Amino acid sequence: MSENPDEKLGIIERLRRGLPAPELSYVADREGIGVEEIVSGIVKGEIVFPANRCFPLKQKPCAIGRGLRTKVNANIGTSTEVHDFNDELAKLRVAVDAGADTVMDLSTGGPIAEIRKALLAVSPIPFGTVPAYDLITRFCGNGNSIHKAVVDDFLKVVEEHGEIGVDFVTVHAGLTTEALSLLKSEGRIAGIVSRGGSFIADWMLHNGKENPYYEYFDELLEIARKFDLVLSLGDGLRPGAIKDGTDKAQIKELSTLGELEERALSRGVQVIIEGPGHIKLDEIETNVRLEKELCHGAPFYVLGPIVTDVAPGYDHITSAIGGAIAASHGADFLCYVTPGEHLRLPTEADVREGVIAARIAAHAADLVKLGERARRWDDSMSRARFRRDWEAQIRLALDPKQAGALSGKEIEKGEGCTMCGDYCSYKVSERILANKGDSK
Amino acid sequence: MSENPDEKLGIIERLRRGLPAPELSYVADREGIGVEEIVSGIVKGEIVFPANRCFPLKQKPCAIGRGLRTKVNANIGTSTEVHDFNDELAKLRVAVDAGADTVMDLSTGGPIAEIRKALLAVSPIPFGTVPAYDLITRFCGNGNSIHKAVVDDFLKVVEEHGEIGVDFVTVHAGLTTEALSLLKSEGRIAGIVSRGGSFIADWMLHNGKENPYYEYFDELLEIARKFDLVLSLGDGLRPGAIKDGTDKAQIKELSTLGELEERALSRGVQVIIEGPGHIKLDEIETNVRLEKELCHGAPFYVLGPIVTDVAPGYDHITSAIGGAIAASHGADFLCYVTPGEHLRLPTEADVREGVIAARIAAHAADLVKLGERARRWDDSMSRARFRRDWEAQIRLALDPKQAGALSGKEIEKGEGCTMCGDYCSYKVSERILANKGDSK
Numbered sequence: 022m023s024e025n026p027d028e029k030l031g032i033i034e035r036l037r038r039g040l041p042a043p044e045l046s047y048v049a050d051r052e053g054i055g056v057e058e059i060v061s062g063i064v065k066g067e068i069v070f071p072a073n074r075c076f077p078l079k080q081k082p083c084a085i086g087r088g089l090r091t092k093v094n095a096n097i098g099t100s101t102e103v104h105d106f107n108d109e110l111a112k113l114r115v116a117v118d119a120g121a122d123t124v125m126d127l128s129t130g131g132p133i134a135e136i137r138k139a140l141l142a143v144s145p146i147p148f149g150t151v152p153a154y155d156l157i158t159r160f161c162g163n164g165n166s167i168h169k170a171v172v173d174d175f176l177k178v179v180e181e182h183g184e185i186g187v188d189f190v191t192v193h194a195g196l197t198t199e200a201l202s203l204l205k206s207e208g209r210i211a212g213i214v215s216r217g218g219s220f221i222a223d224w225m226l227h228n229g230k231e232n233p234y235y236e237y238f239d240e241l242l243e244i245a246r247k248f249d250l251v252l253s254l255g256d257g258l259r260p261g262a263i264k265d266g267t268d269k270a271q272i273k274e275l276s277t278l279g280e281l282e283e284r285a286l287s288r289g290v291q292v293i294i295e296g297p298g299h300i301k302l303d304e305i306e307t308n309v310r311l312e313k314e315l316c317h318g319a320p321f322y323v324l325g326p327i328v329t330d331v332a333p334g335y336d337h338i339t340s341a342i343g344g345a346i347a348a349s350h351g352a353d354f355l356c357y358v359t360p361g362e363h364l365r366l367p368t369e370a371d372v373r374e375g376v377i378a379a380r381i382a383a384h385a386a387d388l389v390k391l392g393e394r395a396r397r398w399d400d401s402m403s404r405a406r407f408r409r410d411w412e413a414q415i416r417l418a419l420d421p422k423q424a425g426a427l428s429g430k431e432i433e434k435g436e437g438c439t440m441c442g443d444y445c446s447y448k449v450s451e452r453i454l455a456n457k458g459d460s461k
Numbered sequence: 462m463s464e465n466p467d468e469k470l471g472i473i474e475r476l477r478r479g480l481p482a483p484e485l486s487y488v489a490d491r492e493g494i495g496v497e498e499i500v501s502g503i504v505k506g507e508i509v510f511p512a513n514r515c516f517p518l519k520q521k522p523c524a525i526g527r528g529l530r531t532k533v534n535a536n537i538g539t540s541t542e543v544h545d546f547n548d549e550l551a552k553l554r555v556a557v558d559a560g561a562d563t564v565m566d567l568s569t570g571g572p573i574a575e576i577r578k579a580l581l582a583v584s585p586i587p588f589g590t591v592p593a594y595d596l597i598t599r600f601c602g603n604g605n606s607i608h609k610a611v612v613d614d615f616l617k618v619v620e621e622h623g624e625i626g627v628d629f630v631t632v633h634a635g636l637t638t639e640a641l642s643l644l645k646s647e648g649r650i651a652g653i654v655s656r657g658g659s660f661i662a663d664w665m666l667h668n669g670k671e672n673p674y675y676e677y678f679d680e681l682l683e684i685a686r687k688f689d690l691v692l693s694l695g696d697g698l699r700p701g702a703i704k705d706g707t708d709k710a711q712i713k714e715l716s717t718l719g720e721l722e723e724r725a726l727s728r729g730v731q732v733i734i735e736g737p738g739h740i741k742l743d744e745i746e747t748n749v750r751l752e753k754e755l756c757h758g759a760p761f762y763v764l765g766p767i768v769t770d771v772a773p774g775y776d777h778i779t780s781a782i783g784g785a786i787a788a789s790h791g792a793d794f795l796c797y798v799t800p801g802e803h804l805r806l807p808t809e810a811d812v813r814e815g816v817i818a819a820r821i822a823a824h825a826a827d828l829v830k831l832g833e834r835a836r837r838w839d840d841s842m843s844r845a846r847f848r849r850d851w852e853a854q855i856r857l858a859l860d861p862k863q864a865g866a867l868s869g870k871e872i873e874k875g876e877g878c879t880m881c882g883d884y885c886s887y888k889v890s891e892r893i894l895a896n897k898g899d900s901k
Contacts, residue, residue, distance in 0.1 A: 037899040100884075101884065102878075103883040123725050132884055151799060162883060206812055211843050211890075212890030212894045213889070213890045214890075219886035219893075222889070223889050261843070301829060302826065302829050303551070328785065330842045330843045331823045331824060331825050331838050331839055334860055334864040335859070339821055339825065342785045342786075345768065349743060361867045362866040363854075364878060364880075371796045377772075381772045381775055381778050388741050388768070389742050397895075399700070399769055400705065403650045403770045406770070406855045418771065424775070428805060433861055438803075438806075439540055439805045439806040440802070440804075440805060441569070442540035442541030443601070444541065444597050444598075446654050446659035447652065447654070448466035449662070451661060453666050
């Protein structure tokens with residue numbers, strides 16, 4: 022650790038006391054807004070700034086929440102089946118290159134502590150984890166189960182992640198005995214699909230005890246305060262099938278997360294709320310509004326949502342549909358889903374496609390949420406298109422590499438494209454409407 | 462032609478007279494509804510059945526409109542830059558194989574009449590065209606322009622397409638002098654992006670005359686009646702940039718299409734209404750509701766919509782977002798957009814990706830529009846997933862080829878997948894919740 026964690030306050034407390042937070046200027050500049058908007062959002066709990074305060078600021082920090090650009094997270098990490106150190110470092114580079122705002126290491130296979138440290142050491146973007154996975158990997162396997170973990174183990178893994186410099190952690194603190202009993206009566210098709218959630222539920226049911234992250238939430242907050250660790254309150258009961266979406270269990274957990282959010286904020290701990298999952302397209306708006314109501318405007322971090330179960334191999338698209346709709350209604354943070362979700366651990370190519378699809382969804386939503394501030398990009402692109410300026414179109418493209426790869430021939434010719442050839446509507450428009458577009 | 466066109470009536474007139482239409486049974490069966498629903502929809506103009514009545518029924522006909530599965534069209538065809546006969550035949554096969562419901566040949570390069578006939582001869586699905594492209598290719602090029610075409614030419618190309626067996630044609634009949642003058646005052650970034658629309662506007666402005674398809678709409682209806690040709694009333698002024706979306710010119714044209722739709726229906730001619738285009742995500746619902754109001758519930762056929770301008774190379778995704786939202790609010794027919802839209806004429810691979818993305822959008826919307834009728838598929842998939850039945854997951858996948866390609870390793874192992882490895886939430890759920898899912 023670079024400094025004594027007790028000597029400094031978390032960002033909420035600093036801002037509440039009117040102390041300076043120069044690290045927010047970079048973020049405000051990148052958003053194109055005044056720093057006071059971000060300060061006000063953080064104090065109200067509507068914006069988070071994930072940055073472990075015991076470690077140097079990441080090269081590209083970001084803030085997440087109301088009034089800001091929708092952010093994109095990429096999940097990487099090993100599993101028991103696939104765990105190559107270099108693969109994960111490569112995936113991190115691909116995710117950053119493709120424009121991910123944050124990354125989460127979800128490793129559960131191989132030397133996970135070493136992999137995590139290696140990734141953390143080079144990540145230029147805020148870094149998240151799910152500490153409960155350490156419980157799973159330590160206690161399970163070889164015929165053993167999570168049953169023998171004790172409450173202290175649940176808290177210790179979170180502290181360990183803070184100590185190495187993690188910026189935000191998922192903790193499934195709303196998965197209570199009550200929510201679990203609702204779930205059992207729902208008759209879901211897909212049960213619990215959250216990995217952390219399923220193992221915590223297993224522990225709870227076997228030991229007949231409440232979820233330690235819920236019961237000892239104050240202790241969890243103390244740990245979070247030490248590092249200014251952002252708590253991403255996970256939805257262990259998120260639906261994993263369209264039919265299971267927006268049921269009593271899911272909403273009970275969300276409601277509990279709202280109570281925990283208030284307690285965290287009062288202690289100066291930053292909170293994100295996690296959301297679904299598989300839900301029908303027309304349930305997305307309700308889910309977002311409910312989160313904003315029940316969780317007092319806290320940033321909403323959705324996994325997808327995935328709007329149909331039937332397209333394995335294309336879940337970057339099913340989730341781009343859901344993510345765009347969710348963010349347009351106020352979700353703040355999209356966890357990417359890769360084409361191979363439901364089929365395999367993502368490859369480098371999957372990571373790239375996942376990040377790009379989520380960024381498309383985020384920007385489509387930002388056109389709604391942020392208006393002209395977001396639309397300037399589209400206007401520049403459309404002007405370049407109207408004047409057949411291929412170089413500008415490639416440069417402005419959300420993914421210049423892909424746009425360049427598909428348009429090589431056109432750039433050489435400098436005019437028109439193979440789509441319309443000689444019969445280009447832009448050329449006709451330009452001539453008959455005397456509309457040259459702006460010069461930019 | 463296989464029979465005398467005057468001896469038979471169009472389907473609307475047959476159904477109005479209570480005559481049988483046995484060809485609808487296949488369609489009703491595929492939709493899983495009673496044939497009377499389809500009959501009632503066709504008579505009201507809310508459903509169309511594109512099938513040139515002078516030619517044998519296609520192998521896989523379909524109906525399009527209210528209460529039915531959202532349909533997907535694939536555009537294929539040559540341009541002046543790229544025109545290989547075999548490429549287009551291959552694209553047709555790919556489109557059908559990927560699950561397109563209809564196909565449109567938009568050829569403007571090479572021996573287009575021969576290409577069209579060759580495609581028509583083998584197409585197992587309803588076949589559409591844009592007859593005005595024949596005007597463009599006949600009159601333009603080598604320093605000539607469309608200006609010299611006469612009214613008769615505009616009508617003749619439509620008749621020619623009916624005569625060879627085309628099932629539905631796009632005609633930009635709502636692009637009036639008044640709509641055009643509104644457009645000129647809008648100061649659009651991208652002007653007119655409809656190819657047919659831009660050339661018709663050129664003809665109108667140069668000759669100082671009204672659009673022949675509008676002025677001689679009755680004559681157009683007579684031609685359509687001959688073949689029971691479905692008129693897809695095109696939106697020549699559709700927006701081609703986010704900023705240009707939902708402007709006065711676009712809405713004026715839509716309103717005119719609504720008037721034409723009434724006239725067509727009263728003459729027993731089936732009509733589809735075409736819609737945008739590039740529009741902001743939160744304008745999509747309004748566009749669909751407006752179409753349904755102004756055009757009396759006629760089937761709405763949207764091109765995308767594309768929800769951001771900045772993602773060339775990924776416009777199958779930008780349009781899947783828009784298409785899913787449009788269809789969930791009532792759009793009936795999605796024209797696919799390929800990854801390379803804005804960059805190049807689609808390749809075979811582009812066609813495949815475009816069809817699949819549009820089908821994902823269509824099905825996500827059908828979960829909203831059709832409820833359990835659509836959801837059975839998702840439920841079966843989720844049950845297969847819960848029991849880790851990889852064979853069933855691949856078989857049930859919207860694109861089994863892609864799902865199979867990404868999951869080869871898992872099927873061999875027969876249990877779990879590389880994503881969670883040993884720590885599979887389904888296995889935990891199954892054990893702790895005693896929820897085995899249904900047997901199906």
